[in-house]
Amino acid sequence: MKILKFGGTSVGSVSSIQTLLDILKNEDKPGSRPVVVLSAMGGVTNLLVSMAEDAANGKEFTAQLAELEKRHFDAVKALLSVQNQNPAYTRLKIHFNQLEELLQGVLTLRELTPKTRDQILSFGERCSSIMVSKIAAQHFKDVLFVDASDLIKTDSSFGNAKVNSELTDLLIKTFYQENSDKLLIVTGFIAGNDAGQTTTLGRGGSDYTAAIFGAALNAEEIQIWTDVNGMMTADPRMVQKAFPLEELTYTEAMELSYFGAKVIYPPTMIPAFLKKIPIVIKNTFEPAFAGTVIRHDCKASNLPIKGISSINNISILNLEGSGMVGKSGFSGRLFSLLAREQINIILITQSSSEHSITFAVQPNEVDKAKLLIEQEFELELLANKLEPLVVEKDQAILAVVGENMKQTPGMSGKLFHALGRNGVNVRAIAQGSSEYNISVIISAHDLAKALNAVHDAFFIELTKTLHAFCLGTGNIGKTLFNQLNAHTDFLQKNNGIQVKIVGISNTRKMVFNSDGLSLDTWQDDLQASDHKADLAGFVAKMKELNLPNCVFIDNTASPAPIAFYEHVFKANVSVVTCNKIGNSASFAQYKTFRDTARKHGVDFFYETNVGAGLPIIRTLKDLMSSGDRIQRIEAILSGTISFIFNHFKGDANFHDVVKEAQEKGYTEPDPRDDLSGKDFMRKILILARDAGHEMEEADVQIESVLPKACLEAQTVEDFYAALKAEDAFFTNLKEQAAKDKKVLRYIGKLENGKASITLQSVDENHPFYMLSGSDNIISFTTDRYKERPLVVKGPGAGAEVTAAGVFADLINVGAN
Numbered sequence: 139m140k141i142l143k144f145g146g147t148s149v150g151s152v153s154s155i156q157t158l159l160d161i162l163k164n165e166d167k168p169g170s171r172p173v174v175v176l177s178a179m180g181g182v183t184n185l186l187v188s189m190a191e192d193a194a195n196g197k198e199f200t201a202q203l204a205e206l207e208k209r210h211f212d213a214v215k216a217l218l219s220v221q222n223q224n225p226a227y228t229r230l231k232i233h234f235n236q237l238e239e240l241l242q243g244v245l246t247l248r249e250l251t252p253k254t255r256d257q258i259l260s261f262g263e264r265c266s267s268i269m270v271s272k273i274a275a276q277h278f279k280d281v282l283f284v285d286a287s288d289l290i291k292t293d294s295s296f297g298n299a300k301v302n303s304e305l306t307d308l309l310i311k312t313f314y315q316e317n318s319d320k321l322l323i324v325t326g327f328i329a330g331n332d333a334g335q336t337t338t339l340g341r342g343g344s345d346y347t348a349a350i351f352g353a354a355l356n357a358e359e360i361q362i363w364t365d366v367n368g369m370m371t372a373d374p375r376m377v378q379k380a381f382p383l384e385e386l387t388y389t390e391a392m393e394l395s396y397f398g399a400k401v402i403y404p405p406t407m408i409p410a411f412l413k414k415i416p417i418v419i420k421n422t423f424e425p426a427f428a429g430t431v432i433r434h435d436c437k438a439s440n441l442p443i444k445g446i447s448s449i450n451n452i453s454i455l456n457l458e459g460s461g462m463v464g465k466s467g468f469s470g471r472l473f474s475l476l477a478r479e480q481i482n483i484i485l486i487t488q489s490s491s492e493h494s495i496t497f498a499v500q501p502n503e504v505d506k507a508k509l510l511i512e513q514e515f516e517l518e519l520l521a522n523k524l525e526p527l528v529v530e531k532d533q534a535i536l537a538v539v540g541e542n543m544k545q546t547p548g549m550s551g552k553l554f555h556a557l558g559r560n561g562v563n564v565r566a567i568a569q570g571s572s573e574y575n576i577s578v579i580i581s582a583h584d585l586a587k588a589l590n591a592v593h594d595a596f597f598i599e600l601t602k603t604l605h606a607f608c609l610g611t612g613n614i615g616k617t618l619f620n621q622l623n624a625h626t627d628f629l630q631k632n633n634g635i636q637v638k639i640v641g642i643s644n645t646r647k648m649v650f651n652s653d654g655l656s657l658d659t660w661q662d663d664l665q666a667s668d669h670k671a672d673l674a675g676f677v678a679k680m681k682e683l684n685l686p687n688c689v690f691i692d693n694t695a696s697p698a699p700i701a702f703y704e705h706v707f708k709a710n711v712s713v714v715t716c717n718k719i720g721n722s723a724s725f726a727q728y729k730t731f732r733d734t735a736r737k738h739g740v741d742f743f744y745e746t747n748v749g750a751g752l753p754i755i756r757t758l759k760d761l762m763s764s765g766d767r768i769q770r771i772e773a774i775l776s777g778t779i780s781f782i783f784n785h786f787k788g789d790a791n792f793h794d795v796v797k798e799a800q801e802k803g804y805t806e807p808d809p810r811d812d813l814s815g816k817d818f819m820r821k822i823l824i825l826a827r828d829a830g831h832e833m834e835e836a837d838v839q840i841e842s843v844l845p846k847a848c849l850e851a852q853t854v855e856d857f858y859a860a861l862k863a864e865d866a867f868f869t870n871l872k873e874q875a876a877k878d879k880k881v882l883r884y885i886g887k888l889e890n891g892k893a894s895i896t897l898q899s900v901d902e903n904h905p906f907y908m909l910s911g912s913d914n915i916i917s918f919t920t921d922r923y924k925e926r927p928l929v930v931k932g933p934g935a936g937a938e939v940t941a942a943g944v945f946a947d948l949i950n951v952g953a954n
Contacts, residue, residue: 140165141357143175143326143348147365148422149266150180152216158270159277161363161425166278166321173314173351175286175326176270177344178262179209190258193241194250203241207234210269217273226272230265237261252296256328256338260287263325263344271323280320286347287330287337289313294331298340301329301350303409310354324351342403349417353409359416362402368419368430369394369401372446376586377593379600383430386444391417391432393539393575394447407432442549443540443596446589451582452484453504453531454566457511458494461523469495475514481507485535485577487568496566498579504529533565534585537577538592550576556595559739559954560686561710562588584684591686601630604952605652605685607641607676607711610693611664613803614716615644617941618693623657625945635952640685643676652683677702681709689951691944692717695806700727707734707742714947716746716940722820725832741954743947748775748821749914751939751946752932757918758828761928766920768829771888772927773916774906775821777935778805778812779843779884781912786882792868793861804912804935808854815840815884815895822886822893831891839894843884875899881907905929912936 142165148154165172178186185206189199207230214226240258244250264285271283289309292299314322326344329337339346345362352360366374368382369391386394388411392404401419410417411434420429462468469488472495476483484498499507508527518524543549550569553576557564566579580588594602608615622629622637629635638654642664649655649667656663669675680688690706692699692715700720706713713735721728721744735742748754754775761768774780781804785795796813799805811817819838826833842849845864851857875882880899883906887894900907905927909915914934917927933939 139170139355139357140172141175141348141352141355141360142172143344143360143362144177144422145344145362145364146177146180146182148363149176149178149270152213154422155213155217155270155273157422157425158363159274161422162274162278162321164425171319171321173322173324173355173357174270175324175344175348175351176263176267177326179213179266182206182209182262182266183259186259186262189241190244190250190255193244194248196245196248199241199245203234203238206237206265207231210265213269214272217276219276222272222276226269229268229272233261233265233268253294253335256296257336259338260325260328260336263327267323267325274321274323278321282317282320282322284313284322284324285328286325287328290329290339290347290350292329292331292337292339294333294335294337296337299329299331299337301339303350306350307354310351314355340405342406345402345406346409349406349409352415353413356413357415359418360410361418361420362406363420363422364401365421365423366401366419367421367424367427369432369445371444371597372589372593373448376448377446377589379590379593379597379603381600382427383444384428385431385433385436387436387541388432388434389574390444390539390541393537394445396447402432439540439542441540441597442542442546442552443538444542445539446592446596447537447539448585448589449484449535450585451501452498452533452535452579453501453529454496454498454533454579455504455507455511456494456496456528456530457515457524458528459518459522459524460493461518461521462495463493471514472511475510476507479506479510481510485566485568485579487566496579498533498535498566501531504531530565532582533579534582535577535579536585536588536592537575538596539575541574543574543576552595553578553592555739556591557588559710560584560587560591560688561738562591587684587686594687598634601634601636602687602952603636603638604687604689604948605638605640605654605683606689606691606948607680608639608691608693609643609673609676609699611642611644611661612693613937614940614944615642615693617937618691618944619657619660621941621945626657629949633949633952635949637948637952640683640688641676641680643671643673646671648672648676648679650679650683652685673698673702677705677709680706680711687952688712689714689948691715691948692720693941693944695719695811703731704734707731707738707740710738710740712741712743712951714741714743714944714951716744716944718744718747718817718820718824720744721747721824721827722835725827725834728824728827741951743950744824745947746940746943747824749916749930749932749943750777750934750936751943752914752916752930752934754825754914754916754930755828757928757930758825761918761920761922762829766922768918768920769889769924770919770927771825771829771886771916772906772919773822773825773886773914774883774909775825775886775914775916775934776812776818776884777912777914777933778809779818780909780914780934782813783882783884784910784912786868786872787876791865792872793858793865796861797858799912802912803937808857810844810849810851810857813843814849815842818884818886818895822888822895826888826893829888831888833891833893837893839892839896841894841896843897871897883907883909 189202192199275281291302291305326347370380372380374380395404414434417432481503486497488495562584564578568577641650647667648669649664688711690713697719745755781799848860851860880901912935915931917929919927
């Protein structure tokens with residue numbers, strides 16, 4: 139036979155009770171009828187608590203009582219035939235009258251004792267069980283309502299009574315033997331002492347009732363029917379990727395439950411644990427789903443951990459001082475004091491030097507605990523042998539749990555890497571010698587972010603999520619969104635990465651969605667947004683959302699975002715940028731960005747600063763990190779200028795070629811940033827710095843392609859007019875090179891710590907002679923690549939390849 143326990147949501151409405159009846163029809167078999175344990179209707183226990191406290195405070199409770207009656211009467215009216223309704227109404231009304239008398243007594247005396255409180259709370263389970271037993275009698279034969287207070291016997295610790303297991307087992311067995319042919323509907327949560335007074339079993343009491351009956355009757359299994367598909371890998375309210383576990387050991391389930399997994403409560407499992415009875419967590423609203431089985435012997439699992447549990451709000455107290463060092467009995471004195479006052483310690487950690495003890499308690503107990511400790515250790519505090527007690531509120535506990543953690547290297551490292559990379563500060567750590575659990579105390583503000591980051595880190599079979607905040611919706615930004623949208627499935631299948639664009643801003647508006655903006659409708663969403671563009675506000679919102687695995691993407695050519703890079707790094711957010719201005723400004727700023735990113739354990743990727751989508755910076759870093767030494771770098775790193783001089787031949791006009799380059803999207807918004815050599819200078823400067831040279835902009839010698847009049851033009855339109863006027867100058871350059879059977883190339887060079895960019899005429903023997911289109915080319919002459927330089931060549935301009943470079947950097951962040 140089986141024990142079926144239904145929680146408050148399972149009896150909370152007409153439809154859920156109908157579903158409950160359908161489940162019973164599948165489980166009710168001749169000769170093996172289940173025992174059904176019921177909680178109060180969803181929300182009723184809280185309503186009873188509120189009524190009791192209102193009465194004790196002299197407040198009226200009649201409206202709440204009327205609401206309680208209506209909920210039960212409405213269910214009876216909907217689910218019972220007319221001729222069967224009156225007996226149910228009568229039985230329920232008797233209980234409601236008794237409840238009203240009790241509450242009236244509390245109101246008169248202005249006193250709510252634990253005994254009276256238990257009696258009041260018992261009406262929730264009594265009424266739901268009576269109601270469901272009357273409804274079930276229409277569908278099943280021999281249905282019997284059972285008041286568990288007659289069978290489960292406890293001491294008189296009202297509110298959390300201790301069960302007399304031996305007597306209780308005897309009473310349950312005897313009763314069941316006499317009524318095994320009946321469908322028993324049993325009240326959960328409530329019990330009774332030897333004097334016949336009602337007691338309650340505390341938190342998770344209805345589950346405990348089910349376990350007590352299951353153990354007493356040696357049940358085949360205990361089913362806990364609730365509103366989730368079993369024990370989840372994390373709190374699904376905070377971790378959308380949380381999934382139900384197929385099975386758990388008793389130890390794993392107890393560890394998860396103790397640290398906040400509210401599907402079951404640890405005492406529930408103790409009777410089942412002792413008898414090795416499986417506990418199955420099932421979903422009333424998806425009865426076909428297998429749920430989670432908690433059993434003594436689980437099959438081997440390939441999961442590194444079984445779950446991540448959490449307690450959302452705790453307070454910690456830290457006691458430290460020299461008076462604790464080597465003081466035998468100090469901890470016993472401290473914790474005995476708290477135990478006498480019924481203050482529950484959730485977690486304890488002590489330094490090996492014995493100089494400090496940190497422990498966590500519920501927030502409503504912290505002030506009482508602090509007062510008790512200050513009174514107990516008054517002399518030590520006055521003598522400065524102990525420091526003043528430090529209390530920290532608004533904390534949370536995150537615990538990773540699983541038997542596979544035992545003797546598996548790297549579990550702690552993976553946990554702390556995930557937390558550290560996301561800027562989650564760990565206030566205290568506790569790990570038992572069993573290695574089933576690693577618990578950390580963190581800020582409650584960071585809990586959701588921490589849970590998601592750790593979940594992504596441990597459950598590698600799931601897609602990792604990057605939350606991206608993007609500046610710039612020009613050609614590169616739009617193209618990046620198109621590429622991400624087109625390759626969503628590919629990223630998930632081949633890289634295990636999902637990119638959510640959480641924020642977008644251009645110079646006019648910005649828009650946010652923590653669940654991710656649609657890459658099909660982002661332009662409409664941005665246009666419809668009421669948020670005006672504000673860089674400081676954009677960064678502030680990113681910090682406020684406090685999402686895990688965040689990336690700040692700068693697809694602009696503006697100096698404005700650069701001022702926020704350091705703030706972004708300090709928020710433990712990685713930066714991916716195609717904006718060259720940040721890395722090519724002062725060396726001090728360049729170094730600050732690198733150092734800050736390294737200090738906060740995040741990435742700073744800027745491959746597109748130099749060669750659009752070409753792996754130039756990555757190649758340089760790989761050469762250097764492998765111990766190679768750079769002797770010389772030669773390059774054409776302007777796709778714009780490459781395109782211009784590759785097409786400036788024959789009858790071509792220089793003005794027209796430049797105009798064509800801009801129309802194709804190869805140039806910066808102002809082509810002079812390319813033709814003046816300034817953009818090229820930034821690239822050479824970044825390469826020089828990445829190669830280890832402390833170089834400033836002034837250290838790069840630039841030979842400008844443009845005459846003075848073109849450089850000094852006030853607007854882009856004026857620049858084109860000046861360019862047309864200088865046609866003879868450019869024609870002369872072209873003809874002279876052609877006469878010598880050479881081509882014009884704008885070449886940058888880094889050698890012996892010196893950098894230069896010059897316009898050269900090269901012949902067919904030069905490696906850059908055959909360059910075509912808008913290709914970039916770079917040659918690395920190193921100690922290893924001395925006779926034949928390492929050459930990287932390919933498109934160095936255009937929205938597609940630049941966006942692809944940003945895309946690649948983004949994926950590399952995900953890989954980390």
